[in-house]
Amino acid sequence: MTSIAYRIHSIIYYSNHSNNLVIIALCYYTLAASDPGIFGQPGGLRYEYWTDDDGVPYLVDSWKLSSRAQSPNYNPDRHNQYHLFTRENPRVSQPILTGNQQSLTRSNFNARRTTVFVLHGWGGRVTGNSMTTLIAALLASQDLNVIGVDWSVGARPDPNFYNALASGQSVARFINWLGSFGVRGSNVVIIGYSLGGQQAGMIGRYTNERISYISALDPPQRGHNFEFRASDGAYTEVIHTDARMGGNPIGQVDFYPNGGRNQPGCGNDGQCNHARAYHFMAESLVSGGFTGIECESLQHARNGRCGRPGRLRMGGLAPKPGRTGIYFLQTNAAPPFSRG
Structure with missing residues (x-):
């Protein structure tokens, strides 16, 4: 059974989009669904194209999002890297090693400052577009x-929620270790893009102290019990820009720029829609703007027909305790994206 599945996978990979491709893909679904080690998405194709943080497309096994086990070649306590950037070293990072006090005390880390953790998505890395954009904006703000x-190491070759969960638990241990040097959860912010947005919530569940503000930027939703939750931090905010990711309200506050699907200036480019989430967040950090209008429901936000009196700024670095709800706003097609 396994060999047949892999053979069909290779056909999908090299085939053009055609009726034959559809037939092959549906056959593959029937075969693979009988594998007791996989619990996939009923009614969905197993293989699909995903783009990494830099927009490069890869054919991936999307059912491995639901893998029952962490990848055996990924140990987040060993493989995860923590790169410190401050205004003293805005371009060249200082690596901090978990449990290594010397790497912390000899760095530019200052426990009196707010500490912001930034997480990339599937296929990303610290030098990828989402990370460099957000880190530069944070230091400017x-x-x-x-x-x-x-x-x-855990973010590819296939997207895997269990890897993200394991990484989130490991990052939480790192934050707990920083607590011995005076870092309090009330002075920590976590920002995660895409699959890193799911992980951001997981981190909040495993820290010793409640995190003040967790922001998920267009996180994928696949219906798992370890996905992002409104209760993961003292304040949680989600920015939805690409309906392919799911787009249901999952934070205390959920923003739907341009209805959360077709972003101006992106045309039919789904990756462009997806990436707008971190570009909007970066701009909000530096220049503010992005005032959302409160909506009666998700459908009202999708249609851009929101009439409630509430107004709220999207993004930024300050938590908005006590605020809840769904918000709609419109943006420009190019920077500056904010209309005020």
């Missing part, structure tokens, strides 16, 4: 400790 979490 305030004097911070910015820690870029590189979990690239």
